[in-house]
Every structure is written in structure tokens, then in C-alpha cells.
């Protein structure tokens with residue numbers, strides 16, 4: 001059995017459970033999913049400040065996962081917080097859910113739309129599109145204008161807003177696929193794909209299958225160059241455990 005660590009970078013246990021369940025639903029029979037979140041940090045990630053805080057928890061979880069012998073890691077927040085830093089720490093592959101969903105969307109459609117949570121996180125998705133080279137593949141970005149944790153409040157309001165936004169995007173954007181822009185939306189993709197009749201892609205499940213593929217191909221994070229293990233130095237205070 002191989003173990004894939006799926007890290008929810010925020011501290012919401014309910015969202016960690018949603019993410020873990022989505023990952024397990026697609027994992028191969030010989031893949032065990034270890035769904036985790038930081039013990040301390042930020043309850044939801046909705047901006048640059050939250051991402052900076054969450055990145056430390058991601059690194060701590062990657063280090064813990066390595067000690068537990070996981071074969072790869074998923075960063076299950078649509079900002080892919082701490083992705084490159086995590087790759088320096090990791091031996092196995094590290095895949096963020098934004099990059100995973102975007103890559104998958106480009107394989108099934110010439111252009112895709114993104115539906116995410118708060119408008120202030122749209123710039124983060126735009127930055128990732130530029131960083132990953134997908135800005136010409138993304139036709140439009142939309143926000144449901146609800147906070148991330150509205151997805152876990154049990155009312156179904158956020159889920160209905162996501163559905164409405166996806167229907168609008170399908171009608172107006174000229175996109176062939178839609179990317180769900182939050183780890184907490186992971187359980188919506190299959191039903192929306194079926195109802196709307198176009199690929200609605202969740203990054204958690206996409207990332208799990210990409211990590212399985214990378215591991216199957218013997219591809220871990222390259223340690224040749226800038227993703228080599230961090231330079232040895234004395235980290236102080238709360239960062240000592242990351243040495």
C-alpha cells in the first residue's frame with residue numbers, strides 16, 4: 001500500500017473531512033489517503049495574509065508526512081500555499097489542487113472558467129494562472145461571494161451558489177470546462193458534471209490521481225537545483241521543529 005498525504009492547509013476539521021472523503025472516493029485500491037490539517041494556523045484561507053500563515057502549517061505537515069513514509073503530498077487549498085517550499089522539503093511529488101485542476105482542464109477543453117469563493121481570492125487564482133502558464137487557457141474567473149467556511153455550514157447555500165455560477169459560466173464564458181476553486185468544493189464536481197453536461201473539475205481528486213501517476217512513473221520532486229532540500233541552518237523558536 002502507498003500512502004498519499006492530503007493536507008488541508010486551514011484548520012477546519014469539517015473541511016478536512018470533506019477533502020479526505022473526496023480523495024478516498026477516487027484513490028486506487030492500493031492507495032491509502034492520510035488527510036491532515038495543521039494543529040494551529042488559520043481556520044480558512046481567504047487572502048495573502050492567510051496564505052502566509054497557512055504555508056508554515058503545510059511545511060510542518062510535509063515534514064510529518066515524510067517521517068510517516070508517505071509517497072507524495074497534495075496541498076488541498078486553491079491558492080497552493082507553500083507549494084515550492086513544500087517541494088524543497090519533500091522527497092516525493094507535491095501537487096497543489098489549483099495546478100492539478102488547471103492541468104486536467106487543459107487536457108479536456110481549450111478554455112476553462114474558474115468558480116471560487118470570495119472576490120478577494122480571484123487575484124490569487126490569476127497569479128497562479130500566470131505562474132503555471134495557463135492565463136491564456138482561462139476564459140473567466142467568478143466568485144460566489146461567500147466565505148470558504150460557508151461551504152461547511154450545512155445550509156447548502158454555498159453549494160447552490162456554486163451550481164448557479166457554474167451554469168452561468170457554461171452559458172456565458174465559451175469555456176469547455178469549469179474548475180472549482182476551493183478544496184471545500186471537492187464533493188460537488190461529480191454531480192455538477194453530470195447535471196451540466198460538461199467537465200466540472202475538482203483539484204483534490206485531480207491532484208490525488210496526479211500524485212499516483214507521478215509515483216507510478218518513479219517521479220519524485222527533483223533534487224537537482226532549486227528544489228533540493230533546504231540549506232542547513234539553525235532555525236530558532238517556533239521554527240526549530242522544521243530544521
Ligand SMILES: NC(=O)NC1=NC(=O)NC1=O
Nearest residue numbers: 044045077078117182183
Ligand atoms: N480560493 C479558496 O477558496 N481557497 C481556499 N481557502 C481555503 O481555506 N481552502 C481553499 O481551497
